[in-house]
Amino acid sequence: MKLIPTDLPGVVIVEPAVFTDERGWFSESFNEPRFHAALAGLGLPAPRAFLQDNHSCSHAGVLRGLHYQLPPHAQGKLVRVVKGAAFDVAVDIRAGSPHFGRWTGVLLNAENKRQLWVPEGFAHGFVSLEDDTHFLYKTTDVYAKDCERSIRYDDPAIGVQWPLPPGVAAALLAAKDAAAPLLAQADLPPLR
């Protein structure tokens, strides 16, 4: 496994080792000791244990986000795409962070097998770039609807440059994602 820092401190790309032979390929999608050691190598803290695995499937142009959960159920997320493609985005929303409101985006797809580590204190979302995009992720806390918050994906104060797949004029959103902008959020996670 190799970690590649993004331009947003704390958010890193995970490139798992892939072993190819005449049968196909094998890859460890998660290995806690190796993940923790690789994070330590970048001076980053090990996350809490992952408590939940999620799997969603999206049509081309579907945008899920920007979402986060507040303490005591803040979630770190280790995300990947196993079929299709997605542009995955993390935003630092920790009150007091020197990088508050900054975002980074990474192409995740079945071919590059890349993952993105999004720590607690960051909002997360993605836009699906193909039909039938299967998005899998581990979270460091369980789903807690009362702690869940949404930030509008096109908040000009954040300025995410969302790509859209060919033929899609506008992102396809759930009603809950026509949300408030970042600076209108009533409560934001603390900088730990």
Ligand SMILES: Cc1cn([C@H]2C[C@H](O)[C@@H](COP(=O)(O)OP(=O)(O)O[C@H]3O[C@H](C)C(=O)[C@H](O)[C@H]3O)O2)c(=O)[nH]c1=O
């Ligand atoms: C997130 C979640 C949802 N649900 C139920 C609640 C709804 O009845 C249904 C769909 O939930 P939602 O519309 O919140 O799903 P997404 O829009 O994909 O939400 C996710 O979108 C972005 C990408 C994130 O980073 C979060 O993990 C999460 O907020 O599944 C559960 O039962 N457990 C869960 O952990």
